[in-house]
Structures are given as C-alpha cells and as structure tokens.
Amino acid sequence: MTTTTPSTEDSLTTGGDRGYLRIATEEAYAHPEMYELYRRHLRDGSLPDIGFNSLVGYFLGSEHPQPKSVVERLQEAGEKRLADMDRAGIDHQVLAITAPGTQVLDAREGADVARKTNDRLAEVCAEHPTRFSALAAVSFEQPDAGAAELERAVTQLGLKGLMANSHIRGRYLDHPDFLPVLEKCAELDVPLYLHPTTPPNSMIAPYREAGLDGAVLGFGAETGLHLLRMITSGLFDRIPGLRVVVGHLGEALPFWADRIDHMHAKQVASKRYDAIGPLEQKPSDYLRSHIWITTSGMPWTKPIMFVRDVVGADRVMYAMDYPYQYELSEVVEQDELPMPLEEKKEFFELTARRVFNLQF
Known part of the structure; x- marks a missing residue:
C-alpha cells in the first residue's frame, strides 16, 4: 500500500507534491450584475419566493463579516480567489453560478443572467486555463432557448457542463417541459450538476419557522x-446518456438507498401511485450508473x-464548496482519508x- 506524508x-x-492535484468541483461564482438584479427584487418585493428572500436577503443584507466576505468572494474570480486556492492547496476549481442562480427569475431575466455569467466564466477560464473550468447557466423557463444557450456555452465557450440550482420556481427536472435541456446535456455528453437551493414555497414553512431552511437541513432535504x-420518474431510462453530479455526499440518498429500494418495490407492486412505476434498475442502481457524488461541505471521513x-x-x-465553506482543516482531513495513494x-x-x- 502506497501512502503519503x-x-x-x-x-x-499546489502542484501535486502529494502525488495528485486537488480539483475542487463545486465552487461558486456570482456575476455582479446578478446580485444587482437580486437587490432590486429584494427592494421592491417582486419575487414571492420565500426561500429567495430568506437566503439572498440574508447574504446581501447582513452586516455580519461572514456573509459579507462570502458575497465579496463569490463575485471575484481573479487574484483573491487564486490566493485562497493557493493557501488551501487547491490546484483547480470548477466554477458555477451560485444558488438560486437563474431559477428564481423569469425567462427574460434568467436568460440575460445566464448569458452574462457564461461569457464571464469563459473569460476567467481563458485567463487562467490551468486553474479554472466552469459549468454553464441557462434559463430553464424557456427550455428550447435554454438548450441553445447550453450548446453555445459548451461548443463555443468551452464550458464543461450545466449547473441546475435545484427547483425551477417550484417545478422539478422530472417534468417533461425540461426534456430539451436534459436531452441537450446527453447529446453534448456533458454532466448536469444538481445543486441545492432553499425549498419552494410549498415545502419551506416548517423549515423556515425553525431556522432550518438553508444549508443546515433544508438544502439537502x-x-x-x-x-x-x-x-x-424514469428520467434516466428515457435519457440513458444523462449524467448527473450531486454534492454533499449525495444529499443523503446513499444512506437511504436500501430503504428506498425496498419501499419503491412495494409501491410498484401495489400500484399505489400513478407516478411510481417499474424502472429498468433498482433506484439505488442509478447512483452507480448515472450519478456521481462530491464531498462538498461534507469533509467527515466516516x-x-x-x-x-x-x-x-x-x-x-x-x-x-468555496467560498461558503472555506476551511483548510477540511482539506487536511481529506488528504488523510484511509486509502492508498492511487x-x-x-x-x-x-x-x-x-x-x-x-484537459489542462
């Protein structure tokens, strides 16, 4: 067994002195114009999304040093970010639009934010090709236009996949309306990163009243x-080429895998729900065939x-999970995971x- 010091x-x-480069794969970015748009919506109360007003209202409105530092770092993809990466031994970041991204906005605003974000991320990657790659943003509110923007971002700008900040104003990607975007991911052979946001209005109340609507629990749930x-829903059977990446150690699904398989089989057999039908595999098998998992925000060895x-x-x-969770001790813990160097x-x-x- 080969070990490291x-x-x-x-x-x-940085530089691979331990026998590997550290590539961080869920690292957030916010185009400054997106935050200006968010501030206007917060001022005029024009977005009725409770989670948006809770989450974004906190980060853009708080005077506490921690959220102010996060907001500053989110909008910067140059020397300050590179210095933070060097300090933490991070060789390369895969950047993507931060939550809630375009998905709380209407089609026009979302498309504008996505285009500007993609153009800026492409510039950042061109300026520092060994340090940054990026995922595209799209507006999901017009799926055909979103698919076209994804194609532009991948084939013309060189972006490496698509970021989806979970629900789209209360709707989910298993809905047929979003097939054009997901089919474009499969056609281009790029992954979809499914990233958390606050629960939609139909779900958020018991989380919000207890102060649990954010990263502490609401995001993952x-x-x-x-x-x-x-x-x-059978989405992966319908689009077998669709590849999904999810953070935070799989948002708890690996821990529920056996129970999910057991109860899903019972529901299929009893025909209890119209929405639950036979799949080509057990639900947990898709975690091994179509889904990849990252350790963002979950650095615990066990x-x-x-x-x-x-x-x-x-x-x-x-x-x-930079800059939301920037802890050097967490890099050290994962350096010391009990596994061989290979x-x-x-x-x-x-x-x-x-x-x-x-390919850097």
Whole structure:
C-alpha cells in the first residue's frame, strides 16, 4: 500500500507534491450584475419566493463579516480567489453560478443572467486555463432557448457542463417541459450538476419557522427529493446518456438507498401511485450508473468512506464548496482519508477529469 506524508494546514501546497492535484468541483461564482438584479427584487418585493428572500436577503443584507466576505468572494474570480486556492492547496476549481442562480427569475431575466455569467466564466477560464473550468447557466423557463444557450456555452465557450440550482420556481427536472435541456446535456455528453437551493414555497414553512431552511437541513432535504424524483420518474431510462453530479455526499440518498429500494418495490407492486412505476434498475442502481457524488461541505471521513462503499469509489470525488465553506482543516482531513495513494489520485483528480472532460 502506497501512502503519503501526513499533511497539516501549513503544508498545503499546489502542484501535486502529494502525488495528485486537488480539483475542487463545486465552487461558486456570482456575476455582479446578478446580485444587482437580486437587490432590486429584494427592494421592491417582486419575487414571492420565500426561500429567495430568506437566503439572498440574508447574504446581501447582513452586516455580519461572514456573509459579507462570502458575497465579496463569490463575485471575484481573479487574484483573491487564486490566493485562497493557493493557501488551501487547491490546484483547480470548477466554477458555477451560485444558488438560486437563474431559477428564481423569469425567462427574460434568467436568460440575460445566464448569458452574462457564461461569457464571464469563459473569460476567467481563458485567463487562467490551468486553474479554472466552469459549468454553464441557462434559463430553464424557456427550455428550447435554454438548450441553445447550453450548446453555445459548451461548443463555443468551452464550458464543461450545466449547473441546475435545484427547483425551477417550484417545478422539478422530472417534468417533461425540461426534456430539451436534459436531452441537450446527453447529446453534448456533458454532466448536469444538481445543486441545492432553499425549498419552494410549498415545502419551506416548517423549515423556515425553525431556522432550518438553508444549508443546515433544508438544502439537502429539497435536493435529495429532487434527485429521487428524477430517478423514480424514469428520467434516466428515457435519457440513458444523462449524467448527473450531486454534492454533499449525495444529499443523503446513499444512506437511504436500501430503504428506498425496498419501499419503491412495494409501491410498484401495489400500484399505489400513478407516478411510481417499474424502472429498468433498482433506484439505488442509478447512483452507480448515472450519478456521481462530491464531498462538498461534507469533509467527515466516516461518511465519505461509507458513500464510497455504497456507490463505488469511482463515483465519489472531491469538492470544497468555496467560498461558503472555506476551511483548510477540511482539506487536511481529506488528504488523510484511509486509502492508498492511487485511490486518492482518483478521488482528488482523475474522476473529475473524466466526468468534466478536464484537459489542462
């Protein structure tokens, strides 16, 4: 078994001195004009989304140093971000539009934000090709136009996939309306990254009243529901080339896998729900055939090793969740995961290269 030298926060460096590069695969960006648009909506109360007003209202309205620092870092993709990466030993970030992205906006505003974000991310990647890659944004409100923007972003701008910040104003990607965008992902052979946002109005009340609508629980509960809907709806059977990446160790689905399989089989047999029918595989099998999982925001060794065991080591890769969760100690903990060097290279670098077609 090949091992590496134990690391400390002081020893974190880029360049692959430990035998691998660290590629962080869920790293957030916000175009400044998007935040100006958000501020206008917050001022005039024109977006009735409770989660938007809770989440974005906090980050753009709080005077606390932590959210102010996050907002500053989200809008910067140059020297400050590169310095943070160097300090944490991060060789490469896969950038993407932060939540809620375009998905709280109408078609016109969403398309404008997506186009400007994609153009800017392409510039950033061209300026620093060894340090940054990026995923595209689209407006899902006009799926045909969204598919066209995805094609432009991938074929003309060189972006590496599509970011979906979970529900689209209360609707989910298993709905037939969104097939053009998902089919375009499969046609272009690029992954869809399913990222959390706050639950929709129809779901958020008990989370919001307890202060649990954000990353502490609401994000994961909503995004896990979204991914499971995609699986049980038969979406991956209809679009077999669709590849999905999900963060936070799979938004709890690997931990529920056996129970989901058991109860899904009972529901199919009893024909209890019109929405639940036979699939080509067990629900948990799609975690091993169509879905990849990142460790964003979940740096704890025990669940990382558990998820690797459930879905396969080749399905789990590193992410930080910058700048929301920028902790050098978490990089150190994952450097010390109990696996041989060859597997750490897969975890930190090679799986990401394959999934996102990274060629730097």
